[in-house]
Amino acid sequence: MLYDRLQFAFTSTFHYLFPQLTMGLALLLLYLRSRALASGDEHYHQVARFWTKIFVLSFTFGVVTGIPLEFQFGTNWAKFSNFAGGVIGQTLAMEGMFAFFLESSFLGILLFGEKRFSQRVQWFAALMLFLGSWLSGYFILATNAWMQHPVAYTVAPDGRLFVGSLSGLLTNPWLFWQYSHNMTAAVVTASFVMAALGAYYLLSDRHVLYAKTFLRTGVVAGAIAAALMGFPTGHGNARQVFEHQPIKGAAFEGLFKTERGVGLLLIGQPNIETMTIDNPLIIPDALSFVVYDELYAEVKGLDAFPHEDWPDNLPLLYYSYHVMVGLGTILVSIMGLALLWLWLGRLFTANWLLWLLMLSAPFPYIATTAGWMTAEIGRQPWLVYGLLRTSDGASPLVHSGNALFTLLGFLGIYLVLGLLFLFLIAETIRHGPSGHPVPSERA
């Protein structure tokens, strides 16, 4: 059980490092290709070609690490698959039929079609890749949203669940906020990566024209997406957690006791033994206001719920949530500042801000990872919220020795994959967008 959980957590976390960049870049690439097509400007074509290379690398690693996830539902979580397959089988099969074929068929055209096809065909392929990757995200989040907030199901006589209404499953109210929050976060990741690379080229005085386009595109898209990521999508998500999963909400905030006029905890360390927060820094009454629009509203604490329904790793959940929110705030501030400086025409000469943008590229990755940890650790002890406990979902006959063997295998293989990816990205960055590799200092 422990190894099954670790394996799924590890493989899905590692996998999601890639699609968040691909989904975000798909949108930015569509913009760049449209711009290139509309203006006929060779500069934008070259920018689009360069980012297509990075897109393809990330896509490749996303594909090879994504396949294990679909198989692991069956291999490691057989009882869950049997229990819930009648519902989530719908969304997973639809993802394969509608999204994966679309993406993979047009990826070949974008990759190998540079010389064979016209700009218009390549623009169309970029559009299809955008649609495919965002649809893929939609179906997989519909699956997750159902695990967070099960709707539209019927219970068969043997206790298994079947879908009761497909439209209900696809329009799960949970999905709206989750999808919009997740996709804006993906655009934030891609924008930060684009802006950071622009900042790097500009600071090192290479590919300066390209660097400015990267920065302009990344900063404008990033500022819009970062703002939307916080409000309304992040806010909407938090509200629906408090409405439908109040235990999770209480654990987010480190709220052990039910109170009126609850403050918003900025910093502090949860102490599980004494059920208190050490070194708290609190904005008075703010949580009550944010969640219920009312300063003295009552917010239920963990004490209002039976102990066996508490998430099983409270401190990790608490920190994941605070890292997500904290970093999210930092990301909005950096992009806001950069946008202001861009508007004032001072961004390209503000070295301190370029340094800040360059160094902050990993932050959106950490924030999204923390966000997913918040959603998933917070769902515990449930696999399907309120219906199936995680402890009842694992494969009955796969013993822990086998699960540990494969977990170690995945750790080893993904370590190599991670190094390979970084190496190839570094190579691509070294070659640069102009098509002429810049010789290193030694040469």
Add this chain to the structure above:
Amino acid sequence: MMETFWYCAVTWMLAVYAVLDGFDFGLGIIYPFVARSEADRCTALAAIGPVWNGNEVWLIAAGGLLFFAFPKAYAAGFSGFYLALIIVLWLLIARGLALELRSHLNHTLWRQFWDVAFAGASTLLAIVLGTALGNLIRGMPLSQDGYFFVALWTNFMTGPDPGILDWFTILMGITSAAILAFHGANYLAMKTEGQLRGQARHAAWLAGSAVAVLVGLALTAVPFVQPSFRLNYAAHPFGYIFPFFGMAALVAALELRRRYWDAGAFYATSLLILAMLASTAWGSYPNILIATNDPANSLTVTNATAGAYGMHVGLWWFLIGFGLIIAYQVCAHRAFWGKVRL
């Protein structure tokens, strides 16, 4: 009725997968032998470069459809073959990376490394596919609540407590590797010219000869390993059309090969693969997973199903989705139609 439709749909998706990714695997098997120079290697890889990813998606879609239509069989089968399936995943990772990353760096050692990874992973995957089919035919020891776990090997005999590898499944694995090598060599011959095409034709002829022998052995073994197949065919003799069709396709493939009709031979091996899988599905129906211990424990299209509403509503999106897939796949394959141009 709906159950039978979905049984056919999942079989069909898997069969198309075997035909399409089959030539990728087959090309991987013969790759180190036929493509010796760097130029030939690039040409061989370019023959599948734009399409392999789309081909692989048929497997993902088939898995998704199995999950959707027969969740109980998906859960039992995937957890029961735990180790084998995870190893398949690792091999698929290696194959995918080899195809995508090889061209990124112009360095001899880098390219040699990915060549070995591509050929090795493709060969093992071709064997594993056949072994998997062998396991479905032979059956597995299902418990009353519908789960099982088989070790990678036990005593290499079929019987009530078999391993994933036994003499029969190994025979199926080798047969599969030979068929796919034949298939992939025909594909490569069809897509190339000159010396590389000559090498591919030679490899196709060798593999084709092996296929003739191995298919004969496998077809003889099946009724002994799984008597329920014999009973199924005896009860519904219409099904004999599939194995006979397969034999005809094999004869045609060998004859067309002899006459150097590369495209014809490729279509014939495609039909051979489709017919072999259809024969298996006909023999197995209505079972999805056949219990070796007690036939009552077998998971069938009725006791593993996902419920009437889900199957009905699935029909709509499946038909729409399938139409779209055909459109994309025709687009993708047509875009790279004809001989490889680098």
